[in-house]
Amino acid sequence: MPSSPVLFLAVPAADGTTTFTPADALAPQLRVDDLGATRGDGVFESVAVVGGTPQGLAHHLDRFARSAALLDLPAPDTAAWADAVHRAAAAHEPRPELLAKLVLTRGVEGSGVPTGWVHVFPGADHTEQRTAGIDVLALERAYPSDVVVRAPWLLQGAKTLSYALNTAALRYARAHGAHDVVFVSTDGDVLEGPNSTVLARFADRWVTPPPELGILDGTTQARAFAWARGRGDRTEVARLGVDDLKTADALWLLSSGRLSAPVRSLDGVPRPTDAALQAELLHHLLTVAD
């Protein structure tokens, strides 16, 4: 029997606080003139729930609030959202892994009242990609690396609902025999995946590109860095060129659903993977609550 997804709808109060109320995830809940649906005008987070525990929740909520601020949305009532995530996760039939999606939209056009919800459901089965690795294409994002400074109105660095190009890039990769994508700036900076963070290992040094490039600060990457430091390695937030990806000892794409996926080829060229390290990293992400 498939388990039922759990949905809590946000009910904002005039004083800036929010309460959450259970609702039917399989029934319609949004109006067609909600700006989330007509303009992708809102922000979201996807939180891994492992063994019933939301992972990196404080980091996710911090990023959720920063995204909301970049879109001039009302500041989310972080304590209420955290509570809702815990309650929704607890209300779901137990599973080793679940996803909690937090969404805040600008609401019904003209209402001035944001729409929000927490949706908990089983994610896809990522066993194959976690174990066998993924084939990745480097694709142009067509933005310069200083896009955030030059053009803040483009919302780079905010996790918005306007993700059509991210899903289009993934479809492009699949149509070309790959699983995933690493975006590259016009001036050659490695950016991020359409829904993942790039992690490169050079000997005992673990590197991820900086948010200043207009990319998200990865929540799973932060957890991976904590693990790497725990084993005595060095971690570094630094710019990477595509050539750096070709000389790294190993590459991963990190995200809340799939957690860690080893990159086994880049643009069709095989890349070394490290099964022992992947097992150790994935074990950390699947067991250590933080």
Added chain:
Amino acid sequence: MPSSPVLFLAVPAADGTTTFTPADALAPQLRVDDLGATRGDGVFESVAVVGGTPQGLAHHLDRFARSAALLDLPAPDTAAWADAVHRAAAAHEPRPELLAKLVLTRGVEGSGVPTGWVHVFPGADHTEQRTAGIDVLALERAYPSDVVVRAPWLLQGAKTLSYALNTAALRYARAHGAHDVVFVSTDGDVLEGPNSTVLARFADRWVTPPPELGILDGTTQARAFAWARGRGDRTEVARLGVDDLKTADALWLLSSGRLSAPVRSLDGVPRPTDAALQAELLHHLLTVAD
């Protein structure tokens, strides 16, 4: 008494045809896991309905189908959508101007069934901006002019639901004392507004930038070109630099809701407007069914 918006929901059949059924526009109609709401993964059109008649509908439906194809969405049943727009417009309480919004999303995640609707409602009152004109900022879109060729996965030229940056650019303009925006490429090409098409007049020559730049072919602009040719002027689809905007005899931003808005300043510098021509153009857009 405010009039009630009219909503028709698409019911796709297995053979590729679609029927439409009336629904309550003020009640929830979309699930929270509709990819239109969670990913901005869908396409739309906004059609002016003037005196009960949808304007430029064939052009809108053609663009709707092209946007859907760029997103690998199923081809819309164009005849059924046209019929639904006519029926929804007729079902609305008569108004001089209405808007019909056509939306097609990838549907509930995992369902493989797209979600679609036609929503007819009164638009905003644009009298002030049509008459007094608008103050416009030129803002970087941060893409090169050949983005479509270089990076088709970025979906430039498709009218997608992922419009958060378009609304953000408009908020930026308003926060800086302007009404609207003209986007410019990194290599200096004038592109389009966040939800409008640029029209420049040089003596008896009317110019708009080409869709090859990754912009939409404007439906209102096409109607304006028909009007210009009807009065014996020349029309041209050609690249424009920001300097060209400074030497044009007059500038407009064109869109389905506001129709034609004269640009009275660009980046704070006053620009000449032509009240007689604006009145003539707007009269055409408000009276000639095409």
